[in-house]
Amino acid sequence: MSLVTKTLMFAAAMVGVMSPARSQDVVGCGYPERDILSPFRSPTDVTAPPDELFRNLRLMTSIAARHPESSSFDAKGREVVDDDAWRKAYARVQTIGLDAGVLAQMMRLHRNSAQRETAFFGGFYCDNIGYVIELISHIPGEPVRRIREQAFPRAVQFLRAHLGRRFGDLNDEERALVVANMPELGSPTARSRGIQRAPRDSDHLHALRLTPFFQLLDVEDPIDRAQALWFLKEVFAIRIDLASAWLEPALPRVKQLLLSGDEDVRREAVALFEVIGPEDLPAAPAEAASLRAWADRAGKRLFPPIRNLNDAIVQLYPSAERDAIVDAAVRAMESLSIGDPFRGRNADGEWFVGYRIARVPDELAPLAIPAEAVITSVNGAPIESAAGLLGVVKKVARKARPTRVFVEYVLKGKPHAIEYRIM
Numbered sequence: 001m002s003l004v005t006k007t008l009m010f011a012a013a014m015v016g017v018m019s020p021a022r023s024q025d026v027v028g029c030g031y032p033e034r035d036i037l038s039p040f041r042s043p044t045d046v047t048a049p050p051d052e053l054f055r056n057l058r059l060m061t062s063i064a065a066r067h068p069e070s071s072s073f074d075a076k077g078r079e080v081v082d083d084d085a086w087r088k089a090y091a092r093v094q095t096i097g098l099d100a101g102v103l104a105q106m107m108r109l110h111r112n113s114a115q116r117e118t119a120f121f122g123g124f125y126c127d128n129i130g131y132v133i134e135l136i137s138h139i140p141g142e143p144v145r146r147i148r149e150q151a152f153p154r155a156v157q158f159l160r161a162h163l164g165r166r167f168g169d170l171n172d173e174e175r176a177l178v179v180a181n182m183p184e185l186g187s188p189t190a191r192s193r194g195i196q197r198a199p200r201d202s203d204h205l206h207a208l209r210l211t212p213f214f215q216l217l218d219v220e221d222p223i224d225r226a227q228a229l230w231f232l233k234e235v236f237a238i239r240i241d242l243a244s245a246w247l248e249p250a251l252p253r254v255k256q257l258l259l260s261g262d263e264d265v266r267r268e269a270v271a272l273f274e275v276i277g278p279e280d281l282p283a284a285p286a287e288a289a290s291l292r293a294w295a296d297r298a299g300k301r302l303f304p305p306i307r308n309l310n311d312a313i314v315q316l317y318p319s320a321e322r323d324a325i326v327d328a329a330v331r332a333m334e335s336l337s338i339g340d341p342f343r344g345r346n347a348d349g350e351w352f353v354g355y356r357i358a359r360v361p362d363e364l365a366p367l368a369i370p371a372e373a374v375i376t377s378v379n380g381a382p383i384e385s386a387a388g389l390l391g392v393v394k395k396v397a398r399k400a401r402p403t404r405v406f407v408e409y410v411l412k413g414k415p416h417a418i419e420y421r422i423m
Contacts, residue, residue, distance in 0.1 A: 030249025168201025
């Protein structure tokens with residue numbers, strides 16, 4: 001099936017939808033700051049495009065539209081058409097060359113939608129893969145839905161070919177080129193780009209800015225919401241780490257869209273949770289309350305409510321799991337069942353007192369305090385007994401969120417500290 005046919009089928013499936021009933025307040029997508037890539041731009045400039053280049057790009061587009069049965073995607077994720085005239089126009093485009101900066105300027109600012117449409121089509125044929133991926137982030141800001149609908153499936157095909165590639169996939173010559181083009185480690189340029197070390201085989205070669213795609217979830221038209229969910233689902237299917245990096249601020253909005261009054265929006269929201277959920281995730285239920293619980297279960301694969309970042313920082317998010325930990329800690333302190341007061345010397349021979357954790361119940365294991373640790377202070381206050389520790393636990397449980405709790409302890413004579421971030 002050709003790209004154009006797929007695009008038309010996708011668009012047709014969205015036609016005629018009704019705005020969902022506003023049975024609940026709208027939750028924001030988690031990315032409120034808008035910029036030139038946010039939906040939707042109002043282009044006002046008139047700039048003369050490169051005439052010969054755009055003439056050949058328009059010819060390629062026209063041939064692809066007339067011969068969808070001959071359209072496919074090559075190994076680089078670019079649309080190709082089995083047609084001599086198309087190949088001749090493409091060869092001419094390659095000879096002239098594509099400037100990603102010029103195309104980006106056309107996409108963002110040109111008031112003529114036909115010129116922007118040609119720029120979006122041509123963007124996928126730039127030689128530099130990273131530039132193409134940057135141009136893909138311009139799609140959500142395009143004000144004409146038809147242009148967005150044509151660009152979305154092309155973008156997904158391109159990302160499938162490139163977004164999952166890693167440094168280790170390159171040959172020696174390609175690796176050397178990547179390293180040669182990197183700024184010097186420690187330089188201002190390297191710091192501004194977040195580069196702190198040489199590349200490793202496991203490093204992905206490309207990243208995609210997803211903010212504008214999430215912002216499409218906040219627009220009025222359910223067609224746009226459904227398309228944004230579809231695109232994000234496809235990206236996360238390629239790279240689940242991008243879901244880990246980007247999705248959490250938008251999770252409340254996606255969960256809200258599970259209950260949308262529009263069938264297409266609901267279907268795409270369910271599909272997104274199926275992609276990020278665990279392998280044993282059951283089929284999505286129909287009933288609203290059960291659907292919310294199902295989405296919570298799916299989301300916990302990437303965003304567990306209790307997160308041990310490095311055995312020195314533990315984040316505890318609002319959840320039944322967090323409540324269970326507090327209850328278990330209170331019960332253990334009240335029953336004096338997990339430890340006893342302790343006095344000893346550290347590795348430097350200095351005396352210390354505290355409360356020794358003799359055993360760690362399973363319910364408290366996520367707190368990452370090992371057995372035989374002697375808790376000496378909480379938020380700077382000394383701890384010498386179970387009663388003192390119980391008082392601190394109850395005080396923290398009553399505090400407004402968020403809050404931080406610093407616990408110092410001694411293990412095998414050496415001091416340690418752990419921070420609990422109660423979100």
